[in-house]
Amino acid sequence: MLQLFQMGARSLWQHRTRTLLLGAAIAAVSALLIALTSLSTGMRTTMLVSATTLSTGHLNVAGFYKVTSGQSAPVVTDYRKLMDVVKDAVPEIDYLTERGRGWAKIISDTGSMQVGLAGVDISKEAGFKKVVTALSGNLDDLAKPGAIVIFEEQAKKLEVKVGDRLTISAATPRGTSNTIDVTVVAIGQNIGMMSNWNTFMNGTSLRELYQLNDDTAGAIHVYLKDINQVKTVQARLRKVLAEKGYGVMDDDPRAFWMKFQSVNREDWTGQKIDVTTWEDEISFVKWTVDGLTGLAVMVTIVLLVIIGVGIMNVMWITIRERTREIGTLRAIGMQRARVLGMFVIEGFLLGLAGTVSGTALGFAFSAALNAAHAKVPVAAQLFLMTDHLVMLPTVAWAVFAVLFITGVITAVSLVPSFLAARMKPITAMSHIG
């Protein structure tokens, strides 16, 4: 077997120009796969960090309160008691916070825009300042009544700066409109799509806006020590809450604001609790990451097909060139299976060398882009959820790339190798050319 490997390696070396060209093509596909998956993994990670800080916990215990069956508000009443139930049921908790939720119009002297409102108690938001960078002002000032933090793109549109006043207009759960005036205490650096529609305001002020009492919250954000536990914890929480007598909504993996219509159609009133995961809450953007991963795999497959055809052709040429050698080896007693093995090993070695170097190249390219802190256009920020490229190559994708692409290349070389092995020694030995 070792000798077959040696023969394969030396044969590749003997035809090094051809090997180099094919190896480079395989390496390019591998590098592309690594680069694209690094981008999607980077996006996923960025999204996870950003989203789980800005608009969702790892798990969200929230729900709707309906005064009449056709009118819902995204609030939970008596949230402190609910928090205690959650704490008891989930020992995996790292920390939890409550947030107010709302959808409102903010108005400046020169413009207005619809935004999502998050009412926060900044003193309990452990991760907030790690994700949001204040370009001006002070994030801690969110503790002040009537304070709001907006992002730079929003500030540009509204033409406001720190210290300026804004008016917020929203529909209350009772169906009336209410307005309050707030002061911009900080302008945060854009963090992709999330910063386009998210704003943060003092939690107490948000309750004033929606005319909610002190015991009402928008959602309880639960952060786990291990995010991989979300599905298990979600199922347990739903069960525990139902056992404790809470009305629990059916599992619906969508963001809360996408559920208003269906909730309003349902024939019930009062409070119902919804338990969602971070992926549910940002399902509307997660498809971009899944799409990119899918695209990466698709592009790789298409390129692999093209390169596979090339490899097969080159293997044909190689086998034509070495037909007499095949005949000789068969004549001196090499079984068909070994001839097959010899050429398959050659394809395998070519694939392995190409994918390993391509994967290394992909890692190096990703590291270079990270080091360059490459800025992305605003339109791309919507999907990338960051103002700069974050590439995160993973060992899992590297292993996949090496195994998958090497496997494909080896499989492609099987066909000509099989036909070479089937040749009669006499036919092969008398081959000319």
Add this chain to the structure above:
Amino acid sequence: MGSIVSIRDVVKEYSLGKVVVPALRGVSLEVEKGEFISIAGPSGSGKTTMLNLIGCVDTATRGVVEVAGQDTGKLTERKLTALRLDTIGFIFQSFNLVSVLTVFQNVEFPLLLQRKLNGAQRKARVMQLLEQVGLATHAKHRPNELSGGQRQRVAVARALVTEPQIVLADEPTANLDSVTGQAIIDLMKSLNQQKGTTFIFSTHDYKVMQHANAVVRLADGKLQGRETGEAAVAAALKGMSVAPVAQAAP
């Protein structure tokens, strides 16, 4: 001594499109163990076809070819390959060495296919043969670093490394100058005498034929005669038409 090769009424035909070309027409031949036998005849007489049939790299259209007591027509492809590996050594006109392997590896290759010896035993066997063919110092060279004569000596070593009962050589000196060709034949002859290996080689070089202890003459796919003993061989070389087949058979 018994026959190591037995060919009886063998016909070999090749199809070239719709045309059937006969290469051998009812040939019979017995080869004893330890013979150093030459198959002589002009181009197209069927020398190579006969060697291919004896070497189990081709099968007869009709008739029986027995090698080392086995009817090759009844063996599977796998068993034929095993028979070639264990019983037959090949020396080709154009050497047919594997270009990417060194001299040592080329000679060692059949032993690796056999899987009978361990590394140390293989090394000892290969080096002993390379000593015999005078190429021990070239063990690490590649074939393209050797002269034609040296390459053919490597091929001889490779053919003998498995200690086969039969060595088949198809025009082994055709691509060599006369001095080198003579040296190769001397080498084959001495190995035949030392080890008792049966050598069957094709040639149309009279000087080479002189070394054979039997000459089988072919023409147009038919056996013209078989001369044994030095005098008979010499006579055959003079006239190339001495005894009829029936009288010449051993």
